[in-house]
Amino acid sequence: MVQLPKVNELGFFEIRLESIGGLGANLAGKMLAEAGVVGAGMNGVSFSSYGSEKKGSAVKAHIRFCDLNTPIRDTSPVERPHVVGVFHEALAKTVNVTGGIYEHSTVLVNSAKSPETLKASMNVLAGTIAVIDATTIALDEKNRVNMAMLGALFRMCDFLDPEIMKGVIEKSLGKKYPQAVQSALNTFERGFNEVKFMHFPLPEGVQMPAFVRSDVSSLGYETQPIGGTIVSPGNSFLKNLSISRSGLLPHFEAETCIHCAQCDTVCPDLCFVWEEQPDKKGRPQMFLQGIDYQYCKGCLKCVEACPTTALSGEREEEGYADSHTVRHHFDLITQA
Incomplete structure (x- = not known):
């Protein structure tokens, strides 16, 4: 045995x-x-x-x-x-x-x-x-x-x-x-x-941290908000989907992008950052600025949809997403 x-x-x-x-x-x-x-x-x-x-x-x-x-x-x-x-x-x-x-x-x-x-x-x-x-x-x-x-x-x-x-x-x-x-x-x-x-080895004089169950809610009958108010409603704005990537992520080359938005059409999340700018004739058009990797889970659907070589699937290296991300600037509406 x-x-x-x-x-x-x-x-x-x-x-x-x-x-x-x-x-x-x-x-x-x-x-x-x-x-x-x-x-x-x-x-x-x-x-x-x-x-x-x-x-x-x-x-x-x-x-x-x-x-x-x-x-x-x-x-x-x-x-x-x-x-x-x-x-x-x-x-x-x-x-x-x-x-x-x-x-x-x-x-x-x-x-x-x-x-x-x-x-x-x-x-x-x-x-x-x-x-x-x-x-x-x-x-x-x-x-x-x-x-x-x-x-x-x-x-x-x-x-x-x-x-x-x-x-x-x-x-x-x-x-x-x-x-x-x-x-x-x-x-x-x-x-x-x-x-x-x-x-x-455990350093001398140091103890392992006491085990604490992670699934115990911090809210109870004494600590929950009055009336069951939801103080932190669910939203996708604060989510970080980077942990969903399994080794690959899209790499964006602005020089070869034709701004057709096919990538944005197939993207299941809010990854692509656009900005309105005048085109060569002075008309307002939307131009792709880059990818906000906070919301990218590496599905690479955008790479499949891209008609040019502007998007390609690459192995994710340490720090690449942080250094190449283009952040969204959301217009948050608040009421007094």
Whole structure:
């Protein structure tokens, strides 16, 4: 019988995958649990939690393992994970992806940065930080991020057999997507071999932050506004959709733009910034100034619609969106 490296008070080894819709975290969680049950002879369960079922929305996959003598009757979300897999680095901007980790937990991040850099940016006090550039691997192998992340997860969870996982991949994809099996196996193999990790001990005299549930509302019968007033109504003006991008974004070349607005027609969000200016004959026309990347989720529909080479899909580099964004200037109407 396989010996789990760590268990909580209920006897569970718990894994939480933090992702966005479209990266395959839900499927990865199911395949991970199946490989543990079939290959390692453990009890296991996998389930997901998510909001709106659309590409780019936040998704969590929860996996629990335990020995055969321990029944699993707990299907609550994993709050104190031994391993966290972050499928999208930008999630850390808006989601507490490392919430509830122990000082011996492993945090695996899809990133090209070093473990030291991620430790500082994600404010991880202690534990093992592993990095894998899953997006680049997936683009190279023409496959999905989840296969590279699974490979790295199997490297970090040495009680799981990667050969069993390869069989699960062939079984899961073989019937519906036989053409994708080999690229998925290659992506998994590269994730397993290319992951880099570093352990950071807890500094002397420092304690890990106390666990606080993040889903508890700050409003209650004593703190809610009088009459149930909605003081912060829902709107899209303040939303930041950058965490929805999965590695690609549109690049704008103003010199080749003919200002036909086909990009704006197909854009599902408020990305393109226009300004009225006189044309060559002095007539007022709308001219495209650029892209407000705060509202861009990288769907690249604009690139497909563009009749010229003004828009092209490019790999998103660190800081590119901030340095190239053109901000909207909304005319806000207020009443006294």
